[in-house]
Amino acid sequence: MKSLWILLTATTLLSAFEYGLKPEKVNDKVYCFFGKPEVMNTKNNGNMANSCFVDLGQQWLVIDPGPTFAYAKEAWREITAIKKMPAALVINTHVHDDHWLGNGFYLSQGVDVLGASAFKEEVNPSAVTRMEQRVSKEAYAQTSPKLPTILLDQNSTLHIDEKEVRLIHVDTKAHTSGDILVYLPKMQTLFCGDVIFNDRVPSLRDGDINGWIATLEMIKAMAPTYVIGGHGNEVHSDGVDLTYSYLLQLRAHVREAIDNGEGIDRAVKTIKMAEFSSVGLYKEMHSRNVEAAYRMLEWADE
Ligand SMILES: [Zn+2]
Numbered sequence: 375m376k377s378l379w380i381l382l383t384a385t386t387l388l389s390a391f392e393y394g395l396k397p398e399k400v401n402d403k404v405y406c407f408f409g410k411p412e413v414m415n416t417k418n419n420g421n422m423a424n425s426c427f428v429d430l431g432q433q434w435l436v437i438d439p440g441p442t443f444a445y446a447k448e449a450w451r452e453i454t455a456i457k458k459m460p461a462a463l464v465i466n467t468h469v470h471d472d473h474w475l476g477n478g479f480y481l482s483q484g485v486d487v488l489g490a491s492a493f494k495e496e497v498n499p500s501a502v503t504r505m506e507q508r509v510s511k512e513a514y515a516q517t518s519p520k521l522p523t524i525l526l527d528q529n530s531t532l533h534i535d536e537k538e539v540r541l542i543h544v545d546t547k548a549h550t551s552g553d554i555l556v557y558l559p560k561m562q563t564l565f566c567g568d569v570i571f572n573d574r575v576p577s578l579r580d581g582d583i584n585g586w587i588a589t590l591e592m593i594k595a596m597a598p599t600y601v602i603g604g605h606g607n608e609v610h611s612d613g614v615d616l617t618y619s620y621l622l623q624l625r626a627h628v629r630e631a632i633d634n635g636e637g638i639d640r641a642v643k644t645i646k647m648a649e650f651s652s653v654g655l656y657k658e659m660h661s662r663n664v665e666a667a668y669r670m671l672e673w674a675d676e
Pocket of ligand 1: 604
């Protein structure tokens with residue numbers, strides 16, 4: 375009996391983890407939970423990426439369900455307190471696990487999840503996730519890597535509650551090899567996932583600097599009123615600027631270093647781009663981005 379009580383108490387404690395999430399209203403139809411400009415750790419427990427909800431009329435559209443089962447469940451509780459209605463669909467903007475490990479919560483409710491076909495090639499659902507290694511056990515409880523049930527490898531347009539939802543499958547490698555942008559033309563709102571960071575230095579690790587810049591130029595040409603990234607709480611079109619100017623300058627500096635015959639070690643040491651040094655995660659990301667850009671660009675002219 376005593377052990378049953380201990381077990382029940384432990385289970386209650388595990389399922390009782392709370393992030394303290396509060397939705398922010400972006401416009402009449404869109405709410406987001408904005409993550410902190412940090413890397414995942416046992417303090418933020420993965421609450422460092424954005425998760426957004428669109429009111430389609432009779433149903434919610436979910437853009438990135440967040441980093442854990444507990445996060446997704448709590449965000450859903452908060453959003454349905456605003457308007458009680460079911461979820462139509464969950465969209466995963468890309469394969470990085472801070473954005474989609476909440477899938478399991480929605481799948482357990484019978485809601486479909488859509489993501490790029492890159493999930494098939496790039497995510498091994500039996501591997502231990504970065505998130506599991508870096509956040510607390512309590513926050514990660516009930517989380518397991520659940521892949522999208524619908525895979526997308528080209529543009530597609532959905533009509534849900536008579537609203538048009540355009541899915542743009544970025545056909546070049548940008549932030550990753552499978553980025554999906556979600557555009558709601560009537561609401562003039564574009565969700566860009568991690569093609570846009572506006573409160574921290576972007577991560578080029580799994581991306582391609584040329585494809586990424588080209589994708590940002592496409593977004594700038596679309597110029598919708600609301601542009602929401604995967605990290606950062608800027609919600610207007612100038613939210614593109616930080617990522618765009620950082621990547622443009624990075625490419626120019628690295629190209630120059632290559633043209634001058636500088637080796638990669640020297641480029642990493644000397645390309646500092648001081649105007650970005652006060653942007654979040656500069657110390658953690660910048661020199662790795664120089665290295666990644668160098669490796670991409672040194673082959674570009676071959
Ligand atoms: Zn990402």
